Amino acid sequence: MTDTIFGKITRGEIPSDFLFEDDHCVVIRDINPQAPTHVLIIPRKPIPRLVDSDPDDQALLGHLLLVAGRVAEDLGVGDAFRLIINNGEGGGQTVFHLHLHILAGRDMTEGQLSADLN
């Protein structure tokens, strides 16, 4: 499996500020934010794409959603945020290590979903 920058970040090989971390995931700010609040929830397990996850990952995937909600609350955007997973090149994915985007702090009620991260 090819390593990615997120593998290096989750293993601590590239120094990063973790907004949150536990045994299963880390949370960092996106280097190229598409909204005033734009953070990434990255599992330590290097699953390339969402579709590469399997039933053994069920608890992990649920955990990532719980962390997303908690981090959004901690960042003060718990009432208005968007959670995005890009899957595959055609879905806008550029880093092939599963991650969730939290976007918040701007109007999320208008425009196409696809415009968010392209």
Ligand code: AMP
């Ligand atoms: P995606 O297009 O869904 O694969 O998202 C990848 C995201 O990772 C993009 O929003 C990038 O801006 C972000 N990104 C890439 N490298 C880094 C990095 N070193 N630290 C933080 N965010 C990064």
